[in-house]
Amino acid sequence: xxxxxEIIGYIAIIAGFYxxxxxxxxxxxxxxTISSVFYVVYGFFLDSIPLIISGIIFCFIHIYxxxxxxxxxxx
Numbered sequence: 001x002x003x004x005x006e007i008i009g010y011i012a013i014i015a016g017f018y019x020x021x022x023x024x025x026x027x028x029x030x031x032x033t034i035s036s037v038f039y040v041v042y043g044f045f046l047d048s049i050p051l052i053i054s055g056i057i058f059c060f061i062h063i064y065x066x067x068x069x070x071x072x073x074x075x
């Protein structure tokens with residue numbers, strides 16, 4: 001089980017680093033949201049409230065901006 005938890009943490013890190021390589025903001029937000037979801041899961045396994053809270057906040061921020069951009073594109 002410990003190995004699985006560590007793998008989830010590494011996936012979160014890799015997705016975050018990959019997000020940082022994206023030049024287009026939409027792709028950055030998508031990949032950072034994926035990273036944040038993995039951080040939330042990782043935080044639950046570690047029982048780390050700061051990790052969970054920050055991951056959830058990042059998810060809300062990115063999803064808000066993705067939906068906002070989607071609405072402006074569809075007009």
